[in-house]
Amino acid sequence: MRPGLARFFDGAFGRYAATSALATGTDFVIAGSLHHAGLSAALATFIGCAGGGVVSFALSRQWTFHAGGARALPQMARFLFVWATSALLNSTGVPALLSWLGSFPVAWGLVRAGVYLGWNYPLSRWFVFASAKGAPELSAP
Numbered sequence: 001m002r003p004g005l006a007r008f009f010d011g012a013f014g015r016y017a018a019t020s021a022l023a024t025g026t027d028f029v030i031a032g033s034l035h036h037a038g039l040s041a042a043l044a045t046f047i048g049c050a051g052g053g054v055v056s057f058a059l060s061r062q063w064t065f066h067a068g069g070a071r072a073l074p075q076m077a078r079f080l081f082v083w084a085t086s087a088l089l090n091s092t093g094v095p096a097l098l099s100w101l102g103s104f105p106v107a108w109g110l111v112r113a114g115v116y117l118g119w120n121y122p123l124s125r126w127f128v129f130a131s132a133k134g135a136p137e138l139s140a141p
Helices: 003-008 011-036 041-064 072-101 104-128
Strands: none
Touching (some): 011 041, 041 072, 041 104
16 A cells, blocks of 8 residues: 555544444434434534534544543544534535435435545544654554
């Protein structure tokens, strides 16, 4: 694997994938239930993102990036910026694709995957939970 890709897809990526699966499951259950109950796709997606965000922050801070020793408030401020922009990307992307694809779960999954790989993981890893640790320590299983 090329050095840049190896740095991206390391141990932290695997832990982030597990953390994200739990957060995304929370998000999807909330969003799907609210949309099924009649809430708009945009609002249901936004509220689902909020629930998933709580799960994501707690697990990412303690387990995924081993950043529990750093001050929580600056991490939370950076997390909220990434989360809010992610929620905006998801809340606008899902309805846009929904009108084209006609399937909420498919539109939701495609948008979530793109935002996850292109926005959430890189910023969580190198901005929100960045620390003074070197890459080998951060990437240890």
